[in-house]
Amino acid sequence: MASKLVMNRLRSLYRDNNSIFSTSQNQAIKWRSCQPSPINPPSPNNTSTTTSSSSVNEFELAKFSAIADTWWDAEGPFKPLHLMNPTRLAFIRSTLCRHFRKDPNCTRPFEGLKFVDVGCGGGILSEPLARMGATVTGVDAVDKNIKISRLHADLDPQTSSIEYRCTTAESLVEEQRQFDAVLALEVIEHVADPAGFCKSLSALTIPGGATVISTINRSMRAYATAIVAAEYLLHWLPKGTHQWSSFLTPEELVLILRRASITVQEMAGFVYNPLTGRWSLSDDISVNFIAFGTKPANRDEPLD
Amino acid sequence: MNRFSVARRIASNIHGFRSVQRTLCSNTGVKIPDLVSEKEPLAEPELAYDIPQYDIAIVGGGMVGMALACSLATMPLTKQLSVAIIDSNPALVNNFHIRKEDPPDPRVSTVTPATISFFKDMGAWEFVQQHCHAYFDKMQVWDYTGLGYTRYNARDVDADVLGCVVENKVLHKSLLSCIQNSDFQKTIYSSRLSSITFPVRSSMTSSSGTSSSASGSSARLELDNGNIMYAKLVVGADGSKSCVRELARIQTTGWKYSQSAIICTVEHAVENFCAWQRFLPNGPIALLPIGEKFSNIVWSMDPKESVDRNSMSEDDFVKAVNHALDSGYGPHPQSKSFEGGNVFSWLKADSTHEGFEVPPKVFKLASQRLAFPLSLMHANSYASKRLVLIGDAAHTVHPLAGQGVNMGFADARCLSKVIAEGVAVGSDIGEVTLLKKYESERKAANITMMAILDGFQKAYSVDFMPINVLRALAFNGAQYISPLKRKIISYASGNKLLPLFT
Ligand SMILES: Cc1cc2nc3c(=O)[nH]c(=O)nc-3n(C[C@H](O)[C@H](O)[C@H](O)COP(=O)(O)OP(=O)(O)OC[C@H]3O[C@@H](n4cnc5c(N)ncnc54)[C@H](O)[C@@H]3O)c2cc1C
Numbered sequence: 001m002a003s004k005l006v007m008n009r010l011r012s013l014y015r016d017n018n019s020i021f022s023t024s025q026n027q028a029i030k031w032r033s034c035q036p037s038p039i040n041p042p043s044p045n046n047t048s049t050t051t052s053s054s055s056v057n058e059f060e061l062a063k064f065s066a067i068a069d070t071w072w073d074a075e076g077p078f079k080p081l082h083l084m085n086p087t088r089l090a091f092i093r094s095t096l097c098r099h100f101r102k103d104p105n106c107t108r109p110f111e112g113l114k115f116v117d118v119g120c121g122g123g124i125l126s127e128p129l130a131r132m133g134a135t136v137t138g139v140d141a142v143d144k145n146i147k148i149s150r151l152h153a154d155l156d157p158q159t160s161s162i163e164y165r166c167t168t169a170e171s172l173v174e175e176q177r178q179f180d181a182v183l184a185l186e187v188i189e190h191v192a193d194p195a196g197f198c199k200s201l202s203a204l205t206i207p208g209g210a211t212v213i214s215t216i217n218r219s220m221r222a223y224a225t226a227i228v229a230a231e232y233l234l235h236w237l238p239k240g241t242h243q244w245s246s247f248l249t250p251e252e253l254v255l256i257l258r259r260a261s262i263t264v265q266e267m268a269g270f271v272y273n274p275l276t277g278r279w280s281l282s283d284d285i286s287v288n289f290i291a292f293g294t295k296p297a298n299r300d301e302p303l304d
Numbered sequence: 305m306n307r308f309s310v311a312r313r314i315a316s317n318i319h320g321f322r323s324v325q326r327t328l329c330s331n332t333g334v335k336i337p338d339l340v341s342e343k344e345p346l347a348e349p350e351l352a353y354d355i356p357q358y359d360i361a362i363v364g365g366g367m368v369g370m371a372l373a374c375s376l377a378t379m380p381l382t383k384q385l386s387v388a389i390i391d392s393n394p395a396l397v398n399n400f401h402i403r404k405e406d407p408p409d410p411r412v413s414t415v416t417p418a419t420i421s422f423f424k425d426m427g428a429w430e431f432v433q434q435h436c437h438a439y440f441d442k443m444q445v446w447d448y449t450g451l452g453y454t455r456y457n458a459r460d461v462d463a464d465v466l467g468c469v470v471e472n473k474v475l476h477k478s479l480l481s482c483i484q485n486s487d488f489q490k491t492i493y494s495s496r497l498s499s500i501t502f503p504v505r506s507s508m509t510s511s512s513g514t515s516s517s518a519s520g521s522s523a524r525l526e527l528d529n530g531n532i533m534y535a536k537l538v539v540g541a542d543g544s545k546s547c548v549r550e551l552a553r554i555q556t557t558g559w560k561y562s563q564s565a566i567i568c569t570v571e572h573a574v575e576n577f578c579a580w581q582r583f584l585p586n587g588p589i590a591l592l593p594i595g596e597k598f599s600n601i602v603w604s605m606d607p608k609e610s611v612d613r614n615s616m617s618e619d620d621f622v623k624a625v626n627h628a629l630d631s632g633y634g635p636h637p638q639s640k641s642f643e644g645g646n647v648f649s650w651l652k653a654d655s656t657h658e659g660f661e662v663p664p665k666v667f668k669l670a671s672q673r674l675a676f677p678l679s680l681m682h683a684n685s686y687a688s689k690r691l692v693l694i695g696d697a698a699h700t701v702h703p704l705a706g707q708g709v710n711m712g713f714a715d716a717r718c719l720s721k722v723i724a725e726g727v728a729v730g731s732d733i734g735e736v737t738l739l740k741k742y743e744s745e746r747k748a749a750n751i752t753m754m755a756i757l758d759g760f761q762k763a764y765s766v767d768f769m770p771i772n773v774l775r776a777l778a779f780n781g782a783q784y785i786s787p788l789k790r791k792i793i794s795y796a797s798g799n800k801l802l803p804l805f806t
C-alpha cells in the first residue's frame with residue numbers, strides 16, 4: 001500500500017514534468033527481463049548472433065533487433081541517444097584528447113588511433129568518432145544493427161571507412177584484436193555478465209589505452225524515471241519486469257573495472273534539462289553516467 | 305570496396321544521371337573544386353563521384369553569406385571544411401579594388417559594436433579600416449515642432465565614437481579579402497541556384513536500403529549554368545527574395561507599411577562628424593556622416609511623396625532635403641526635453657549641456673536616389689534537414705533601423721559557432737538537431753528585434769529605435785508622456801484626429 005503511494009507520487013511527479021517523457025524511451029531501451037537470463041528470444045529468427053558468448057543476453061538482443069529500423073530516426077525510440085550524443089562525445093573528446101595528447105582544436109584529433117565501439121547499435125557513436133579521425137571498428141551482436149550501420153555509414157565518405165562486424169567483445173578477444181580506445185556506451189546494462197564483459201573490454205584495450213563506459217545507475221531516481229518509461233510505453237513493455245538488481249551503480253562499475261585492470265580516471269553524469277530538451281554533463285551521476293578509465297602501460301595485472 | 309558498389313547502385317537507381325558530365329566550374333570558378341575523388345578510380349565515370357561534394361554550399365555571397373564564409377575560414381574547427389559559394393555577383397570573382405576617389409555609395413550600414421567585434425574576431429576589421437568609413441562622435445535628435453532636442457556626445461559615455469557608418473561594398477570587400485588571405489578551401493560559382501533536391505527522409509528501411517540519394521544523404525544543387533554539386537549543408541543567404549527558402553517551401557510572415565524611404569548620398573561644404581535625425585509629420589529624415597564631406601540620407605515618407613521626390617530634379621531635391629532638415633516645418637527647438645528617436649539603439653547616453661546645432665547644409669546630390677517600400681518579413685522556420693537560412697533570407701526589416709545587416713551578421717556568427725560545436729563532436733553538420741540550436745538562438749533575438757522595430761514603426765510611422773520613448777510608454781504610464789511625445793505618437797499611428805493628441 002505504502003509503496004504504491006510512493007510510486008503514484010513519483011509518477012505524478014514525472015508526469016507533471018511533461019518533457020521527461022522524451023527521455024523515457026532511453027530507459028525503455030535499457031529495460032530488461034526479470035526472468036533469469038538467457039531465455040529464448042521471443043522472435044528468434046529476428047536475432048542472429050554469431051556466438052553464444054558469455055555476455056550475450058538473447059532476450060535483450062531480440063528487443064534491439066525488433067526496432068533496428070529506427071536507429072537513425074532522430075524522433076524514434078532512440079531519440080534519447082541522439083539527443084545525448086553531442087554531450088557524451090564532448091566528454092569522450094576532452095578525456096581522450098588529454099589522454100592521447102591530441103590537439104583539441106583540431107578537426108580530426110583522433111587521426112591515427114584505433115577505436116572499437118562495442119555494442120555499436122546503428123552506429124550513432126561510431127560515425128562521429130570516425131568524423132573525428134579515429135579508425136573505427138563497430139561491433140554488435142545483432143546482425144540487423146550491423147546491416148543498418150553499414151548502409152548508413154556508406155552515405156557519407158567520412159564514415160564509409162568504418163569497419164562493422166556482427167560479433168561480440170569476447171570473439172574479438174579470441175581474435176587477439178587490440179585498440180587504443182574501447183568504448184561501450186549504454187551496453188553493459190544489457191549484457192549477461194557485466195564483470196566478464198569488463199574483462200573482455202580490458203583485454204581489447206592496448207596497455208596505456210583507454211576504456212569508456214556509460215550506463216544507467218541503479219538509483220532511486222533512475223528507478224523512478226524508468227517507471228515512467230514503463231508506464232509510458234505500457235503497450236510494448238510488460239509491467240513489473242524490470243530487473244533493477246542488474247543495473248550497476250558507479251561504485252560497482254569502478255570496482256569491476258579495477259578487477260579488470262582498468263582504473264577509472266574520470267566520471268561524469270548526464271542531466272537532462274526539460275526546458276532546453278538538451279543533455280549536459282554534470283557531477284550528478286544519479287541517473288546516467290559515463291566513466292573514462294585507463295589501462296596501465298606496463299603489465300596488466302589485476303589491482304586487487 | 306563492396307560498400308562502394310552498394311552506394312553506387314543506389315546512386316544510379318535513384319538519380320540515374322547517365323549524362324551528368326558537365327564541365328565543372330573551371331570556367332567560372334576561382335579554384336578548382338575539391339572533388340571527392342580521392343577515392344579509388346571508378347569504372348563508371350558518369351556516376352555521382354564526378355560531381356563535387358562540399359561540406360557547405362552557401363547560396364548567396366552577399367554581406368551575410370560572405371560573413372559566414374569568413375567566420376568559418378577563421379575558426380580552427382571549421383577552416384578545414386570545404387565550402388562552395390554560389391552567387392552571380394561579379395564582385396566575387398573580379399578582383400576589383402575600391403578606390404578612395406570613388407564617389408561614396410548610397411548603400412551604407414551603421415555597424416553596431418557587436419558587428420565590429422565580430423569583424424575584429426575574424427580579422428576583417430582591419431580591411432574595413434583601410435577604406436572609407438566614418439565614425440561619428442555626436443548625434444542630435446529633434447522634432448519639427450521646435451519643442452525639444454537631444455544631443456549625444458561620445459564623451460558622455462567615455463567613448464571615442466558613437467557609431468560607425470561603412471559602405472556595404474566595403475564590408476563585402478573586407479570579408480572577401482579576409483577569406484582570400486586565409487587558406488580556406490572555397491570554390492566560388494558565378495551562377496545562380498536553380499534547384500535543390502533533398503535526400504528522402506532517411507528512415508532506414510533495412511530491407512530495401514534505398515533511402516538516400518547518390519552522394520549519401522547530401523543535398524543536390526543545380527545551378528543556372530548547369531553545374532551540379534552535393535552539399536551536406538545548404539545555407540540560404542540569398543536575400544529577402546530567397547530562392548532557397550522558396551525551394552524548401554518555408555513559409556513567411558510579413559507585412560508592408562504604407563510608407564516608403566529614399567536613400568542617397570549628399571555632399572556638404574564642410575565635413576560632418578555628427579549623426580542627425582529630425583522627426584517630420586510623415587516620418588523622420590536622418591543624415592549620417594560617411595566620411596569627408598559626404599553624408600547618407602535616409603528619409604521616410606508616404607509612398608506618393610517618395611515617387612515625387614525620387615523623380616524631381618536634383619536641385620529641387622536638394623532644396624527639399626534642406627527644407628526637411630532645417631528650414632521647413634517649424635522653428636529650431638529651444639528646450640532639451642526631447643528624448644525621442646535614437647538611431648543607435650545601443651546608446652543609452654543622456655544629453656549633455658550642449659546647445660542645439662543646425663545641421664550642415666546639403667549643397668549637392670552625390671548619388672542616385674533609391675526608393676523602396678518599408679516592410680517586415682520573417683521566415684517561420686530557419687532550419688530543416690540539410691538546410692538553414694541566414695540574413696535577409698530569414699528576416700527582412702526596413703532599412704531605416706540600420707539593423708538589417710547587423711541581424712544577419714549575428715546569424716552568421718551564431719551559425720558558424722554552432723557548426724564548430726558540431727564539428728567538435730563529430731556531428732553530421734546537416735543534422736537538423738544541430739541546426740535547430742542555431743534557430744532557437746537566433747529566432748528569439750530576431751523576433752525581439754522585429755517586434756521592437758514594428759512597435760516603433762507603429763508608434764512613429766517610422767522608427768529610429770527610440771528606445772527611451774518605448775520605455776516611457778511601457779513603464780511610466782500615460783501621465784509621464786510629454787505632450788511632444790504624444791504628438792509624435794499621433795503622427796505615428798496615423799490617427800491625427802484622436803482628441804488625446806491634439
Ligand atoms: C535600399 C536598401 C537600404 C538598406 N540600408 C540598410 C542600412 O542602412 N543598414 C542596414 O543594416 N541594413 C540596410 N539594408 C538591409 C541590408 O542591406 C540587408 O539586411 C543586407 O544586405 C542583407 O544581406 P544578405 O547577405 O542577407 O542579403 P543580400 O545583401 O540581399 O544578398 C543576397 C545575395 O544572394 C544572391 N542571390 C540571390 N538569389 C540567388 C540565387 N538564386 N542563387 C545565387 N545567389 C543568389 C544575390 O546576388 C546577393 O548577392 C538596406 C536594404 C536595402 C534594400
Ligand SMILES: C[S@@+](CC[C@H](N)C(=O)[O-])C[C@H]1O[C@@H](n2cnc3c(N)ncnc32)[C@H](O)[C@@H]1O
Pocket residue numbers: 029055056057060061064081118119120121122123124125139140141142145167168169184185186187190191192
Ligand atoms: C542501447 S544500445 C547502445 C548503442 C550504442 N552503443 C549507442 O550508445 O549509441 C545497446 C546495444 O548493445 C548491443 N548488445 C547488447 N548485448 C551485447 C553483447 N553482449 N555484445 C555486443 N553487443 C551487445 C545491442 O544489440 C544494442 O545494439
